[in-house]
Amino acid sequence: MRPTSKSDLFWSFSWLALQGFGGVQAVAQRELVEKKQWLTREEFVEEWAVAQIMPGPNVVNLSLMLGDRYYGFSGALLAMAGMLFFPLIIVLVMAILYSGASGLPHIQGALRGMGAVTAGLIAATGLKLLPALQRNPLGVGLCGLIVVLTFVAIAVLRIPLVWVLLGLGGLSCAYASHTLRLMQTQSAPQEPRP
């Protein structure tokens, strides 16, 4: 499935962004994979990997990539505009209101509660994508090991992301390349010997 028109693209990304309190990652997966079905779970993980590794906010990268895929350059701009326009207006209005209400304990409490829910939303998104690894050429066991190592490196050891991506990511990609090459040579038809 794909967006029916450019305005569908713009409004879909606007709606997606407006649901994303505290970040859009969790909503992006739900909207694009589960509701709109523009991407399969596997495709989402692949696109997400690219969006993550490129500099810049990863959800903006994702909108740029998908918009370009469907409608070229103007699609990329439209999807990105959808992602940013309304949230920008809302956050500016909130900033103006906040300058009058920053001391209210209810507001602080509500922010704290929403923060805790946001953390759960993002963690659950990762868990829901796990089945996408089933058909990964690295194999389920190795994928599981890499998931655990990455989690420990980032969440427990607090190693800077760039080192994790270069180190673990580099090794993982190198091994994937090796496996894929083996699979290609095995499946390639044998050349008849003269």
Add this chain to the structure above:
Amino acid sequence: MSIVLTPLDWLTMFGHFLSLSLMAVGGAIATAPDMHRYLVEQQHWLTESQFSASMALAQAAPGPNLLFIPLMGWNVGLNAGGGLAAGWPAVALALWGVLITMVGIMIPSCTLTFVATQWAHRNREMLAVKAFKSGMAPIVIALLVATGWLLTGNHENPARDWPLWALTAATTLIVWKTKTHMLVLLGFGALLGALGWI
């Protein structure tokens, strides 16, 4: 807080955001420490409390969390215009600050992403591209889970903060296993917080 910004100052700020853009690997939040160093400590264009309020508001607002960046531009512009009390001229400067910071932080990274991903999509059957996508898949999945973990880990006092952790854990389970609408969960969290139960 009231400051004076010359056209050259605006240009330097624009340049600084341009240079930060390509360093935002893994999300815009990665550039926050350097923005603090530059805007608050070095240039004194932003107060400490304006900085932390910008971060908190962007987290609470819907949309990508890079929105803390235009909020900082907004506040720098307001400071340069003499604060909200100064009326429309200050708001105009604040909007100018939004434009400078947003365009600065977006142009380099978006151009690179656009060119690189077009190349990757054209060459999607190439071994290196396939290997990259397969190799990175487990890592990006783990990064999502780790981000959730780090966001809850912000609360440092277990005796007081356990209800927040419980709420996060419950949300994780509900979202993972059911199709409950996310806005319902967020509203529930906001309500619990506003009532002072967590």
